[in-house]
């Protein structure tokens with residue numbers, strides 16, 4: 578009891594000390610703290626620059642959030658590797674047979690932070706839109722967590738909310754409209770939806786809900802505003818790692834569109850498709866997607 582009290586006091590003390598710069602020691606709470614910090618920085622950049630030059634705003638936001646995440650990870654988790662969308666060589670795949678000198682250090686690491694400093698970059702640059710997010714996930718080689726994602730946080734600062742694995746939202750999401758007879762609501766990209774998504778919606782009698790940011794769409798499934806998120810045609814590990822960590826922690830289904838598992842920290846960071854939904858909906862949705870893929 579005494580030891581327990583001491584540990585909680587230390588953790589609480591560090592959390593309380595966030596203003597003085599000390600973040601939580603527990604990875605999931607640290608992920609939330611970090612995503613929130615980057616989110617506040619993005620709000621500051623947006624307020625300071627305004628929306629007159631969207632291209633400059635996107636570049637400034639990406640850089641500010643990336644620099645903050647990089648600096649805080651180097652300071653508080655110096656032994657861990659990082660895979661970030663904004664790193665120069667992040668999109669380049671390392672292949673068997675290439676010299677070890679070009680192998681990214683994350684491939685031999687046991688702990689890798691997979692971060693997207695600004696997901697929904699396009700929406701960030703558009704005035705009045707709140708569908709953009711900061712993603713912070715921790716991949717751990719020996720983790721018993723699904724997909725080896727041992728922590729994750731998605732901050733949606735313009736919506737004043739953050740979801741994270743330190744306090745995963747309840748399952749199942751409410752309201753269960755599709756489970757009670759309403760049409761299934763499928764969240765999909767506003768600008769690059771899967772080629773088959775309209776035909777899929779027609780087949781299922783589903784309603785499409787266009788939104789920006791993979792994190793925001795998965796958060797919509799977690800909160801019950803949508804029943805599923807379906808994506809195909811291109812994406813990278815950082816676009817889904819953090820929200821998938823939270824979705825899996827709440828008990829939702831998350832997989833590739835062919836039903837195979839999502840795998841992170843691979844040599845090639847491309848992870849072009851996924852589906853996130855309630856477990857009871859997964860068999861029906863995957864069967865309908867399979868039908869579309871076969872007719873493409």
Ligand SMILES: Nc1ncnc2c1ncn2[C@@H]1O[C@H](COP(=O)(O)O)[C@@H](OP(=O)(O)O)[C@H]1O
Pocket residue numbers: 662693695696697698699765766767768769788789790791809810811812813816
């Ligand atoms: N066909 C594609 N190829 C590569 N990346 C894609 C893609 N479709 C979506 N994405 C990425 O997935 C994220 C969510 O997309 P969307 O908002 O369209 O749903 C975005 O990340 P970024 O904003 O971090 O670049 C976007 O770039």
Ligand SMILES: [Mg+2]
Pocket residue numbers: 662693695696697815816
């Ligand atoms: Mg992204």
